[in-house]
Amino acid sequence: MSTLQPAPAPAGAVTAPPRGPRPLPxxxxxxxxxxxxxxxxxxxxxxxxxxxxxxxxxxxxxxxxxxxxxxxxxxxxxxxxxxxxxxxxxxxxxxxxxxxxxxxxxxxxxxxxxxxxxxxxxxxxxxxxxxxxxxxxxxxxxxxxxxxxxxxxxxxxxxxxxxxxxxxxxxxxxxxxxxxxxxxxxxxxxxxxxxxxxxxxxxxxxxxxxxxxxxxxxxxxxxxxxxxxxxxxxxxxxxTAAPASQTRTVAIVQGNVPRLGLDFNAQRAAVLLNHVRATERLAAEVRAGGKPQPALVIWPENSSDIDPLRDQDAAQKIAGAANAIGVPILVGTVLRGDVPGEIRNAGVLWMPVTGPDLAQLYVKRHPVPFAEYMPMRPIARLVSTKVDLVQNMLAGSTPGVIRTEAATIGDVICFEVAYDGIVRDTVTGGAQILAVQTNNATFNEAEARQQLAMVRLRAVEHGREALMVSTVGVSAFAGPDGRVHASTGFNVDAVVLRDMRVGGPRTLATRLGxxxxxxxxxxxxxxxxxxxxxxxxxxxxxxxxxxxxxxxx
Incomplete structure (x- = not known):
């Protein structure tokens, strides 16, 4: 009994590429x-x-x-x-x-x-x-x-x-x-x-x-x-990157946000007061020997939505906190422009006694479209009635490199941690630790934890210890191995201190960009x-x- 064999393809015939299983239904x-x-x-x-x-x-x-x-x-x-x-x-x-x-x-x-x-x-x-x-x-x-x-x-x-x-x-x-x-x-x-x-x-x-x-x-x-x-x-x-040998004690302050019974201006004042009082309580514990003296204190984004460079009362409150703790505070604030409706989202270094060091000021480089500024405003009005509530946030032009006696901080604000180049620019500019100032008060805990995952990756990527400090949480520290330390809860007030390793060699990822x-x-x-x-x-x-x-x- 013979077995039929397929005839060979004629010379020059088109041969189909090998096929896998048929397409799925x-x-x-x-x-x-x-x-x-x-x-x-x-x-x-x-x-x-x-x-x-x-x-x-x-x-x-x-x-x-x-x-x-x-x-x-x-x-x-x-x-x-x-x-x-x-x-x-x-x-x-x-x-x-x-x-x-x-x-x-x-x-x-x-x-x-x-x-x-x-x-x-x-x-x-x-x-x-x-x-x-x-x-x-x-x-x-x-x-x-x-x-x-x-x-x-x-x-x-x-x-x-x-x-x-x-x-x-x-x-x-x-x-x-x-x-x-x-x-x-x-x-x-x-x-x-x-x-x-x-x-x-x-x-x-x-x-x-x-x-x-x-x-x-x-x-x-x-x-x-x-x-x-x-x-x-x-x-x-x-x-992972080899840890640096030098350490500095850094404090992060999560002041929390009151949610009931306050109008907009009263809430802004209350948020600032929460961070001031939390820092002053830390200072009292340091004096009593209950907590170590930090070399640096970092407040979150929008910890002072009242412009302290224009509002004397806000400036006095922040100065009181800085004088009490005796070290610089990196304050997340909103600076008003000369043109009505124009603002800048900034981190400003506030020194004890001498006040704001405007040479050490970072302005957010990547404002969020449709949230912090409004492209195509006439068209956007067709989508949302809240369009005209959005002010015009101006973008900064320089990386967030904040130099202090304790350490050089690589500062990014909120969603900027998701962008590779914005974080890397701080490290190539000399950052020894990474700081993410954020405000999650208008979101939820899931968003905050998604953001913390990005912070962990950045710490590994650049071989730098990192922190995320939020108004309401989650705030935490992350090591260059990606591990999280001293994570806070959500919708609570908290002050956390940690000895952070500063500096270290640049990683291959940092060098390659x-x-x-x-x-x-x-x-x-x-x-x-x-x-x-x-x-x-x-x-x-x-x-x-x-x-x-x-x-x-």
Missing amino acids: RWASVVLALAAGAGLLLSFPPYDLWWLAPVSVALLAAAAHRRRLRAGFGVGMLAGLVLFVPLLDWTHIAAGWLPWMLLSLAQAGYLGLLGLATAWLSPLVDRFRAAWPWVAGLLWVTQEALRDRAPFGGFPWGRLAFAAQDAPALRLAVLGGAPLVTFALAAAGGALVALAWQAVSSWRGRTPAVGDRDPRAWLGAAGFAVAAAALLAGPAFVP QWPELALVALTLLVLAGAVPLRRRRRNSDMIDAQGKTEER
């Missing part, structure tokens, strides 16, 4: 996209299930693989909505539901582009299955690079790297910053989906020349399993362009298949 892609978005959400604080990040990358890659470009965009967009709508729900507390929805839609659109790019590269990963991890890592880094910058300076919330606060991959920040951490987690996800694809191909016997018992199939699966394990666990062996990210983005563009001939071959093959079926009929 539409319903299965939708389910995987929903699961991917939910997994990404749970990987971030306050849930902190970081291991779900690479799993979610794998699910989204599988959902978009071999789909049409429009369908790839759709599944990415769906995953993005499931992620960003709940992740950013704290924005509606201050801005209302419509701005919250618009921001979530805009952020989800970038995951839509990621899904589209995944679909575009399907012929490439079908032909070179070992490319799956690299493709996933490159696409996620590029998506985040774009989202971090556009529009209006970008909005980096929800980067994979910010889910890695308890993951071994966090240590990679010392080598290549947040982009390298994102790359590792996404590449691990790519290895997981390649492992699953390899297993399905082997089970179905669809891989060319590979049957159910062909050892090459299992060797390929083992290789992807090892790659995923190495990407997830391997970074644990990357050493944005070059690792630029290199990964450039590779992504090359890979996207390299898929063009493969897509043409796939299209020609589909046309030949369709023609053959027509002739058979």
Whole structure:
């Protein structure tokens, strides 16, 4: 009995690239996209299930693989909505539901582009299955690079790297910053989906020349399993920056914000008074021997919403606190401009006896669009009735390098901690410790904990001890190994002291700056362009298949 063999392809015939399993049914892609978005959400604080990040990358890659470009965009967009709508729900507390929805839609659109790019590269990963991890890592880094910058300076919330606060991959920040951490987690996800694809191909016997018992199939699966394990666990062996030898005692003051029974002006005065009184109580405990003398005190953003350079009463209160504690206080304040409605969000160093040192003043460089200043105000009025309540916050032009006798502080304000370059500029400018002054009073604890995860990454990235001080919490210190120390509660008043190590050598990530990210983005563009001939071959093959079926009929 003879066995029929397929006829060899004629010379010059178009040969299709190897195909993986068929595209998933539409319903299965939708389910995987929903699961991917939910997994990404749970990987971030306050849930902190970081291991779900690479799993979610794998699910989204599988959902978009071999789909049409429009369908790839759709599944990415769906995953993005499931992620960003709940992740950013704290924005509606201050801005209302419509701005919250618009921001979530805009952020989800970038995951839509990621899904589209995944679909575009399907012929490439079908032909070179070992490319799956690299493709996933490159696409996620590029998506985040774009989202971090556009529009209006970008909005980096929800980067994979910010889910890695308890993951071994966090240590990679010392080598290549947040982009390298994102790359590792996404590449691990790519290895997981390649492992699953390899297993399905082997089970179905669809891989060319590979049957159910062909050892090459299992060797390929083992290789992807090892790659995923190495990407997830391997970074644990990357050493963090060596700690500095000198220490300084730093106090952070979380004065809390009264919420009931006060009008706007009375509340501003009460917030300032809370921070003054907390500092004066600390001074009394120091004099009594109950607490060590700090070398520096740091107050949060908006601890004085009353401009102390123009309001004599506010200035006297801050001066009283500085004189009582006997050391400089870095005060988060709002400075009024000469033009009505113009303000600056600033950190100013207030010295005992002599008062504000205006040579050591940092003005926030990246005000938040639509919250601290209003682009396209006439159009924005159609979206929210609160538009005209937003004043025009002017951006600063110099990095937040505050020099004191105790230490040189790298100061950033609130959301600025999410931007790689703004933090790095303080370290290249000489910062020995990192300080994030923030005001979470109009948000919630989830937002504060998401922000603290960013502080932890920055401490590892630059090999500097860091702190976050908030009006209401969460306030904490973070070491260059990423560990959190002395974290406070939320909606409480607290004063925390810690001996912080100051200085240390610059890390590789600090020295390289944005070059690792630029290199990964450039590779992504090359890979996207390299898929063009493969897509043409796939299209020609589909046309030949369709023609053959027509002739058979």
